[in-house]
Amino acid sequence: MFLDVRDLTITLKTGEEIAKDISFSIDGGEMLSIVGSSGAGKTTVCKAVMGLLSSNYSISGEVLYRGENLLHCSKKRLQAIYGKEICYIMQNPMTAFNPSLRIGRQLEKTCYLHNPQISRQELQLLVSNTLQQLGLDDLKRILKSYPDALSGGMLQRIMIAAALINQPTILVADEATTAIDACNRIELMQLLRQLCSGGMAILFVTHDLRAASMADRILIMNDGQLVEAGTTEQIFNEPKEEYTKYLLSACTLERR
Numbered sequence: 001m002f003l004d005v006r007d008l009t010i011t012l013k014t015g016e017e018i019a020k021d022i023s024f025s026i027d028g029g030e031m032l033s034i035v036g037s038s039g040a041g042k043t044t045v046c047k048a049v050m051g052l053l054s055s056n057y058s059i060s061g062e063v064l065y066r067g068e069n070l071l072h073c074s075k076k077r078l079q080a081i082y083g084k085e086i087c088y089i090m091q092n093p094m095t096a097f098n099p100s101l102r103i104g105r106q107l108e109k110t111c112y113l114h115n116p117q118i119s120r121q122e123l124q125l126l127v128s129n130t131l132q133q134l135g136l137d138d139l140k141r142i143l144k145s146y147p148d149a150l151s152g153g154m155l156q157r158i159m160i161a162a163a164l165i166n167q168p169t170i171l172v173a174d175e176a177t178t179a180i181d182a183c184n185r186i187e188l189m190q191l192l193r194q195l196c197s198g199g200m201a202i203l204f205v206t207h208d209l210r211a212a213s214m215a216d217r218i219l220i221m222n223d224g225q226l227v228e229a230g231t232t233e234q235i236f237n238e239p240k241e242e243y244t245k246y247l248l249s250a251c252t253l254e255r256r
């Protein structure tokens with residue numbers, strides 16, 4: 001199993017519980033979606049999986065990456081895993097980049113960090129290919145730009161490129177398609193499916209049940225807890241919980 005999260009409970013130092021008894025697993029070639037309204041605890045769970053929660057949080061349970069509990073790994077081991085084997089697409093593309101560094105440089109640094117042996121030529125080719133894979137063709141301009149010169153949708157796609165550049169085995173995508181227009185969003189979802197077919201495991205987190213329809217399985221999260229789990233067909237065609245039905249009706253309303 002690529003990723004196996006067991007009984008993950010996240011509590012603030014003040015005692016407030018943000019997520020309780022969260023368990024799920026994803027294997028290579030699978031896309032699992034966590035769906036829930038704003039404030040359900042989705043981002044906090046992603047950050048716990050990515051080792052990004054500060055000491056203001058206490059975490060119990062297990063985050064197993066191929067059997068290795070990431071909550072107890074050394075800093076050195078985690079540095080080797082995160083950004084290379086497990087990559088994260090953060091929710092807000094505007095704050096994910098260094099504002100004073102050109103995009104090209106930032107992508108090169110991301111790649112170089114985990115592939116110090118790579119030649120200059122290979123590095124440039126990899127950066128260009130990854131951006132093109134995400135439908136970003138205006139390469140010269142993009143690579144020379146500072147983040148504030150690019151649109152939110154573009155930055156989101158570049159952030160996805162940054163996550164894919166090191167060809168991770170697990171991709172954690174938190175609202176990865178939110179800032180992207182509808183046509184590009186469909187293309188991006190198809191790309192994620194394609195990556196899955198190539199063996200990647202994808203955790204796709206969203207507040208929008210429609211966006212989750214490309215996943216193999218869906219977990220519904222509400223108020224810090226998983227309330228329903230099933231295949232995508234089960235969730236869409238035979239929802240059991242009232243909250244799942246509510247999320248489905250919100251999709252139908254938006255479509256009218």
Ligand SMILES: Nc1ncnc2c1ncn2[C@@H]1O[C@H](COP(=O)(O)OP(=O)(O)OP(=O)(O)O)[C@@H](O)[C@H]1O
Nearest residue numbers: 012018036037038039040041042043044045056207
């Ligand atoms: N450090 C913190 N201090 C206080 N409250 C926090 C902290 N971290 C998380 N929370 C609270 O935990 C809850 C879950 O937050 P989280 O960002 O994980 O939700 P989410 O499901 O990802 O929502 P969204 O989609 O809007 O980001 C929210 O009510 C949030 O305010």
